[in-house]
Amino acid sequence: MTDTTPITSIPLHDFTGHVSRQSHAMAGATIAASAAQAVSLGRACMAISLAEGGASRTTKDISEQITGMDRIVSSLLDWCDRDATTIAAFVALRESGQELEGQMLLCQAPAEISRLSLEAANTLQVFRTQVSEKVQDDLEMALTLLAGTARAAMLLLDSNLRIWPDPDLLAKFEPVRVGLEQEINKLSPAARIRSQSA
Numbered sequence: 035m036t037d038t039t040p041i042t043s044i045p046l047h048d049f050t051g052h053v054s055r056q057s058h059a060m061a062g063a064t065i066a067a068s069a070a071q072a073v074s075l076g077r078a079c080m081a082i083s084l085a086e087g088g089a090s091r092t093t094k095d096i097s098e099q100i101t102g103m104d105r106i107v108s109s110l111l112d113w114c115d116r117d118a119t120t121i122a123a124f125v126a127l128r129e130s131g132q133e134l135e136g137q138m139l140l141c142q143a144p145a146e147i148s149r150l151s152l153e154a155a156n157t158l159q160v161f162r163t164q165v166s167e168k169v170q171d172d173l174e175m176a177l178t179l180l181a182g183t184a185r186a187a188m189l190l191l192d193s194n195l196r197i198w199p200d201p202d203l204l205a206k207f208e209p210v211r212v213g214l215e216q217e218i219n220k221l222s223p224a225a226r227i228r229s230q231s232a
Contacts, residue, residue, distance in 0.1 A: 041118040042067070042111045062117035062140075065186045066147045070110040072179035073154045077103035079173040080158075083166040096164070099157055106154045110147065117143045137198045141191055141207045148187035148214045155180035155221050171227050178223040188214045 041049060041063060049067065053060045077100060084096045120143060124136035158177045165173045191211050195204060 040115040042114050058121055060118060061190050062120070062143050062147065062187070063114045065144070065183050065190065066110045066114035066117060069147060069151045069154075069180065069183035069187075070107050070114065072151075072176050072183060073103055073107045073110065076154060076158045076161075076173060076176035076180070077107070079165055079169040079176060080161055082169050083161075083164055086166045086168065099161065103154060103157065106150050110150055113143055113147050113150075117147075134200065134202060137194070137200065137203055138206070141194050141203060144187040144190035144194070145207060145210050145214065148184045148191065148218075151180045151184035151187060152214070152217050152221075155184060155223075159222065174224040174227065177221070181218065181221045181223045184214070184218050184221070188218060 041052065044052070053064055080096065080100050080103065084093065084100070120140055124140055126136075128136055155177055158173055158180070162170075162173065188211060191207060191214070195207060195211065
């Protein structure tokens with residue numbers, strides 16, 4: 035992989051190998067890639083349900099939601115690529131006397147990854163009543179994955195604020211972190227697929 039190759043353009047096997055061999059932990063890119071996979075799974079459940087005609091809402095409404103999920107996947111992949119090169123950007127900003135700007139960038143990425151995960155998770159929660167029985171369990175798995183990526187990205191933001199307790203960073207991002215945590219706690223992924231009596 036060259037410095038100019040977007041990390042999302044390489045095979046998954048190479049992506050995981052690249053992450054494992056770095057001298058810094060690529061938490062943001064890893065979370066974003068995981069979230070994109072989870073959104074894709076949820077999007078498939080929606081499209082399958084639509085194709086089977088089991089959804090009671092109009093085709094137009096569901097098609098618009100599916101388009102929204104496509105947008106979220108694209109945004110998450112973009113954040114994955116951006117985060118993969120953010121450390122180098124941060125070093126360059128720090129060396130030019132703009133360390134706070136670099137820190138802002140490293141806080142913005144996990145905040146946005148968490149927000150996008152939440153947006154997709156909330157879409158799937160609303161879609162529960164529409165999902166085909168064929169893929170209803172898969173939708174729950176996608177929702178569980180998204181709850182996890184939303185929380186992981188929020189924790190990455192919290193970690194950055196611990197490392198850099200700058201008043202300007204805290205003033206901007208601590209309210210964001212609190213809001214994300216509140217929204218994450220509203221999610222209701224299934225604890226089990228079978229009922230307790232099964």
